[in-house]
Each structure stands twice: as C-alpha cells, then as structure tokens.
Amino acid sequence: MKNQARRKSGLRSSSPSSSVKPVPIYHHRDSGMKNQGKRKSGLRPSNRSSCNVCDPSSSVIVGICGSTIRLSTTNVVNEPLQSVILQPARRKRGRPKNKSVSVRNSSVDTAGEESPFKLCNIRKDPDILIGCKRKLSTESIDGGNNKVFKSRMKHRRNSCRMKSNYIGNRNKYMTRSKSTPSSLKSNTDDVPKQLNVEDCNDIDPFCPLMNEKLLTLLNFPQPHHVDGYQIVNTNLPTVSKNIRLGNEAFTTYGDLGKGAYARVVRASSGSSNVALKIEKPPCKWEFYIAKEIQRRVDPKTRSGFMDIKTAYIFSNGSVLVTEWAKHGSLLNIINLYKQHTGKVLEPVLSLHFAIEVTRAVEYLHKCKIIHGDIKPDNFVVRSLPTVNETEPCLMLIDFGRSIDMTLFPEGTKFSRVVTTEGFQCNEMKEQRSWTYQTDLYGLAGTIHCLLLGEYMKVTKKNDEWKLQKGLPRNMKRELWDPIFHQLLNVPSCDQLPNLTEIRKTLEGAFADYNPYVKVQYFNHISNIVMGK
Secondary structure (H helix, E strand, C coil): CCCHHHHCCCCCCCCCCCCCCCCCCCCCCCCCCCCCHHHHHHCCCCCCCCCCCCCCCCEEEEEECCCCCEEEECCCCCCCEEECCCEECCCCCCCCCCCCCEEEEECCCCCCCCCCCCCCCCCCCCCEEEECEEEEEEEEEEECCCEEEEEEEEEECCCEEECCCCCCHHHHHHCEEECCCCCHHHCCCCCCCCECCCCCCCCCCCCHHHHHHHHHHHCCCCCHHHHEECCCCCCCCCCCCCCHHHHHHHHEEEEECCCEEEEEEEEEEEEEEEEEEECCCCCHHHHHHHHHHHCCCHHHHHHCCCCCCEEEEEEEEEEEEECCCCCCCCHHHHHHHHHHHCCCCCHHHHHHHHHHHHHHHHHHHHHHHHEECCHHHEEECCCCCCCCCCCCCECCCCCCCCCHHCCCCCCEEECCCCCCCCCCCHHHHHCCCCCHHHHHHHHHHHHHHHHHCCCCCCCEEEEEEEEECCCCHCCCCCHHHHHHHHHHHHCECEEEEHHHHHHHHHCCCCCCCCCHHHHHHHHHHHHHCCCC
16 A cells, blocks of 8 residues: 555656667666665656667768868968868769878968868868768878878768868968867867868767767877776676776675666775766767866866766776765655655755756856756765755766767757657757757756656747646746746757856845755755655
C-alpha cells in the first residue's frame, strides 16, 4: 500500500523516444538508496543521450573543399602569405585520384575580381572546414622553417581540385577575426580562430568525429590540459571491487548510473570519494571542455562546474575521475521533497535553486561554451543551501555534448536538429538556426521543474511560444511569466536574452524574503535530504 501511494502521488514524465538508442544522463546519486525505490515515484531522469553516436551514413565530415567555403584568417600583416584557393572540380569518369594542397609563397595582388573564396594564411592559421561531404586527413609536415598541413582527400564521388594563387585585394578577401572580450582575453588568446562556413546546414556540432578533428587541430593536449591527462596503451580494465588506474588504486561501491555506452561508478581512493565515468569509446572531448571551463571562468565560480581530476585514456575506452556529490542531483531533490511533503518545492527554495542554475548557464555562455544538455539531471548538489553561502551549492556536470564556440568563427550558427522529442529547442522545431538557444530552452525547462515538479511542455499561440500549462496565480506570475517569455521566444542568434539581468531580477525577489523564512526552509530541505 505504501508503494502504491507513492506511485499515485509521484510525478512521472515519459521518456522521449528516439531513433537512436539513448544514453541516460549519469548524475551522482547516493548509492545507499535502492534503485527500485528511486524508480517508484517522482520525475525520472531523461533518456536524452549525452553524446550523439556518429551515423556511419552521415556526410558530416571534417574537410577542406566545396564551393561555398569562406575561409577566415587572423593576424593580417604586410608580408607574403602562403595561401590556397579552393575550386570545385568537374566530374570525371572513373575512380578519382587523391589530390594534395599545393602551397607556394607569393605577394598579394592588389587587383582582382570578386571571388567566393578568401585567402588563408596556412603558415599562421591552418583552417579546416567543418561539414564537408568529403573526408580529409591532415598531417603536420615540415615546410622549411614553417609548419604547414598537407591534406589528402578521400573522395566519395567527385574529385576536388585545389590551386595555389593569390587574387584580389587583401582587405577585400581577407577578414580579421574579431577580438575576444576583455573579460576572457587573458584565458582565450591562444585559442585559434577557426573557419568560416557560408552554409552551416551540414555541420553537426555534436558529432564525435568532428570533435576528434578539432582536438587534432588544436594539438590537444596543450600545456594547460596536461595535468591529469594520462594515456594508457592498453585496453580498458574490467571494473571490479578493487581496480588500479595508472598509479592510483580505487575501491568501487556500485553503480551511480548505467547506460548503453557508459557507466558511472562510486569509488574511493584513500580518503577521497570520487565518481568514475567509464565510457567506450574513449571521450577526450569532455575532458577538454571541463578543463577549458576551469581555465576561463572566474576562480570564485569554478566549484559550480564539474572538474575532471584525472582522465585515463585507454585504447578502447576512458575513465574520468570526478567529484562525487553525495546528495544526488537536483532532480533527486525535487522528487525527494515531494515524497516527504506531498508538495512541490517551497517558492523560496525553488527561487534559490533557479538563481544558481541561471548563474551557471550565464557564466558558461560568457566563456563561449554551449552545454547542450541543460536539465535537472545535470545539476548535482555538492552542498546543502545556506543563507550565507560563499560558493555555489549546485554543480553543472556532463559536458559530452558541449560546444566550444571559440573554435568557430564569430557568427557561426547551427541547424542540426536533435531527434529526441521533448528536448528540441523551439528553433529546432521550426527548422531555424540556433546557437545558445538550446541551453536557454533547457534553462526554462529546469526552472519549470523547480516550480511545478514536472517536465515542461510548450505550445505556440499567436506566434508566441508559451507554457502548455500556465503557472498558478499564487506563484508570482509577474516574476516568472516574463522570464519564460524571454527564454522561449528568442528573436535570433544575434538577439539573445540577457541572463545577467534575469539573474539579478531573481536575486531581487529572493532578497525580499524574510531571513527567518529562508533559514526555516533551508533547514527543512536539509533535514529531508539527510534523512532526519
């Protein structure tokens, strides 16, 4: 009878279906709770995959060719450039032969006609086009005193012809990359500016193959990535009670999460409790993103983002060692509170968590990184909330789907549509270009879970996206309705809502609460989580 009552009162949301076998999001849960008990009531973790598996039939490959290319360059100087102009070849019968890039030195001709191509300084900025329908393999070779890239084309159907020449006016055909904001300049100056693509429909920012090419282009790992990055030239060991990774020994205590491609295990090493994310094939991208975030954000806010202490990269898999959050995820908190009280979170609690979630997304976007999978499952509770806290109590995890926008030229937009229904931002539903909107939609969905204890559903009426189920009148609609409107109705990629202003609005509303009320409910949620 007890279990039946819980089933009736608990909040559930059906897992969105997908054409590809989904991978659950792994969040750090307390292993002391039985898995069966977790499933009986409350919101369920979504089955949205943390990383798309590359479709073998997909034509989204890293390469250099095509007639719609516009290459950008940095550091334009008055000196001879090494350039390459790309021209599509006519179709030829028979099996095409591989072509290589021809590079030579010359001075820039100040006269010339309009060209669809821009010059590329290969010596200083070897660009690689993302989204080409032909495969490209690159290798670094020594060209005198300069390092250049020799490209080998592996054609599917048509051959591609490349000619070395200099045409046109330098100021007309060469573009200087826009400067990095001063707040990030010290941390992102050495991140190379990448390519400029006129048509981004073929770009899949979630493609693991593309991420591997980007890491190769970056010469990963760079000096600031080396700490904690270990390559082990053996296969991934079998996970047992006691496991040794590199020079470190771990004792495991059971799974925190398990899916088709990865599992998260609670473990300890000495006196430290950690979580081990074990994945096949190896995922270097998540380690790269986590380290870039730690490097770019303000030191005071670093604890709000998952830091990977060590990454063991094996031949057929990887193990990421991260902090273990013993209080579980934000989704656990929402469900646990309702199981004990029969109600959704108190307004002061949901407002407090909404501020933390908004702040995390705000700071992440200032680093020019898109998380790609914002939801309650991916916020873990590293510490219980207090009135005078100096560090974030929530930590954003799982960067397997993240996008580093500094690796793309300014103004790059994407058209890739996530096939998992229920997690498509409105731009994807309408076949419009998107960038940070996918995170803004996830932020709105997370706040919706905090307020109503259920997953968000939206509908479009009179050219405006709205919540399918409106907020109750006693829920400060004058505060929340404008915020949902901004997050769900983004005019364009160039007109994004100001998350700083949204956060300050929420902080102002939180400051209006009586301090005694805050302490009362903070103690209440702490007692529930601690089982008192």
